[in-house]
Amino acid sequence: MPPALADARPSKPPLATVKAGLAWLGRMLLLIAVPLAILVLASGLAIAIVRVGGDLRLGIDPLTDSASRPRLPLSEVAGRAVAMDAVRQVLMALLVVALAAWAAGGAWRQRLGLTRPVEARASMRRLWLLLPLWPLIHIVWVTTTAAALQMNFANGVRLSPFLSPLMLGLWFAFVVVLAPIAEELLLRGETFARASAFLGPAATIVATALLFCLAHVSLDPGAKGALARPLTLLPLALTLGWLRWRTGRLWPCILLHGWSNFCLIAYQLGPSLLR
Incomplete structure (x- = not known):
């Protein structure tokens, strides 16, 4: 074969590049698997605890x-x-803290953003302006998105009378x-720390935001608009990731x-409570 044609052949990637790519892929898969595993484990334990506890309270054999x-x-x-939801969040928080302590030892608080960052970060003084503005931003986005998806929002929303x-x-x-x-400990705490170890700030913010939205996908096959809620949560998820990176703190x-949850349920439930 002539030298010119031989030079035109694509060269094989070096072994080190292949290994680096596989290592990056493994980290990405672990980044997705860890929070989902914690969510599934906490949910399963919460169901078992509430069911067994409720049955014993009513004199029913749990088996x-x-x-x-x-x-x-x-x-x-x-x-x-309601009890299952509450117990699940408590278990999630405990599992995240246990995992962070296992991964970082005595530095688990720093890993989760519960202490002052080592490097100086932005002050929260100007960021306080976000709190009064956020409910308007979030509610406008949620209502607009729900309307585009032909989903009812804040119309006839009521709590269970039982x-x-x-x-x-x-x-x-x-x-x-x-x-x-619980959700911030899991996503902007442990998962953010894992992502920051091999991703840049922007990619870390996006990755944790997408996982946050994925965790809110409805698993009910009959639910209308199963993807509507994750889409409405995307701006909140991105903003929370930005806050975590900008301040270096979780609180x-x-x-x-x-605050966002409080304003949203006030907007949804307000009309029914005033009737």
């Missing part, structure tokens, strides 16, 4: 098969659903406190997440 189980009152069904005052309080704590803490993310 009774489905066909022989007595029909539960609607108040019990609604209460268990929830007791205790369960209503637990539901409110779940939405405004427990979910923001601003928790604060904005809880």
Whole structure:
């Protein structure tokens, strides 16, 4: 073969490049697998804990098969659903802290963004302006997106009438406190730390945002608009990632997440509560 043709052949990538690519792919797969595994494990444990605890409280054998189980009152069904959500968030937070402690030892607080960053970061003084502006931004985006997807939003939204005052309080704590803490520990804490080890700031923010949206995809095959909620959460997810990178701390993310949830449920439930 003439030398000119021999030089035109594509050269094989060096072995080091192949290994680096495989290592990067492995890190990406682990980045996706770890938060999903924590979510699945926490959900399974929460279901088991609430079901067994509820059955024992009512004098039902938890091992009774489905066909022989007595029909539960609607108040019990609604209460268990709220309790499962709340217990899942607590378990998620505990699992994340345990994983961070295993990975970083005594530096687990720094890994999760619970301490001052080593490098100086932006002050939160100007970022406080985001709090009063965010509800308007978020609600406009959510309502516009829901309208584009032909989904009803804030029309006829009501809480279950079968929830007791205790369960209503637990539901409110779940939405405004427990979910923001657990989800931020998982996504902008542990997952953000893992992504930052091999991705740049922009890619880390996008990766954690997409995982946050993925975790909110409805698994109910009959649910209308299963992808609507993840799409409405995308600006919030990106903003939370930016806050984590900009400040180097997790608490601003928790604060904005809880504030966003509070304003959203106030907007949704306000009309029904005033009737």
